[in-house]
Amino acid sequence: MQSGTETYLTYCIPTRYMTSGQTIRFEDLTQDNWDEFDDTVMGSEEDSFPENIMWEEEDFMEYISRPDCIAKALVSGEYYLGNVIGYPLTEEDIADQRLEGMVTTDKTIHLINIVVEHSTRMRGYGRMLLEEFIRCAKQQGYRRLVGNFRPNGSLHLIKSMGAKELRMHKDWEGTDEDYISCELEL
Numbered sequence: 001m002q003s004g005t006e007t008y009l010t011y012c013i014p015t016r017y018m019t020s021g022q023t024i025r026f027e028d029l030t031q032d033n034w035d036e037f038d039d040t041v042m043g044s045e046e047d048s049f050p051e052n053i054m055w056e057e058e059d060f061m062e063y064i065s066r067p068d069c070i071a072k073a074l075v076s077g078e079y080y081l082g083n084v085i086g087y088p089l090t091e092e093d094i095a096d097q098r099l100e101g102m103v104t105t106d107k108t109i110h111l112i113n114i115v116v117e118h119s120t121r122m123r124g125y126g127r128m129l130l131e132e133f134i135r136c137a138k139q140q141g142y143r144r145l146v147g148n149f150r151p152n153g154s155l156h157l158i159k160s161m162g163a164k165e166l167r168m169h170k171d172w173e174g175t176d177e178d179y180i181s182c183e184l185e186l
């Protein structure tokens with residue numbers, strides 16, 4: 001993923017790559033390798049979320065630099081397919097999602113970002129990312145996952161793993177979309 005060509009390649013090549021036996025792997029997304037991913041991660045973020053809730057590069061840096069953050073990129077050969085990010089749920093997060101009395105911070109991981117690159121959706125990569133996130137969270141001793149999901153696939157995905165709906169947020173952050181807070185026992 002060298003400068004200049006990565007956006008073109010990422011958006012054009014994955015289909016061919018998926019059928020050519022390339023190894024698909026997870027990489028930790030860190031401050032040190034952010035330069036390899038920044039263009040594609042930011043491109044996917046722009047494709048995926050309305051401007052008012054879209055993360056800026058600084059947001060990614062803030063989260064992936066936390067030592068307690070789980071941040072994974074899914075990669076095929078040289079090409080970025082998607083990412084998943086989470087960190088321990090905080091009281092502030094609980095207040096933001098108005099989940100007081102419904103969840104606790106105890107051994108609870110907060111899934112805050114899951115995105116699959118637009119041209120490679122619906123091929124199971126979202127599920128792979130979520131499964132890897134859960135595997136890492138369990139390994140670190142978490143017992144629950146909490147997150148805010150959209151009725152665009154991410155809700156279907158988390159519920160297919162057994163998550164229960166906690167609360168619906170009408171027109172979340174002015175997006176014209178209803179988001180649903182969910183909890184999954186790990």
Ligand SMILES: CC(C)(COP(=O)(O)OP(=O)(O)OC[C@H]1O[C@@H](n2cnc3c(N)ncnc32)[C@H](O)[C@@H]1OP(=O)(O)O)[C@@H](O)C(=O)NCCC(=O)NCCS
Nearest residue numbers: 048114115116121122123124125126127149150152153154
């Ligand atoms: C949500 C997202 C990560 C799913 O990634 P994906 O690679 O397309 O998902 P998968 O191919 O692994 O599909 C997983 C399941 O979700 C379903 N699904 C995926 N997208 C869907 C959609 N838009 N509508 C309905 N169901 C959908 C699939 O059919 C599949 O169901 P099944 O396993 O029961 O057959 C991807 O659509 C995305 O990046 N969306 C934009 C970013 C976003 O909204 N992130 C979530 C923020 S809360």
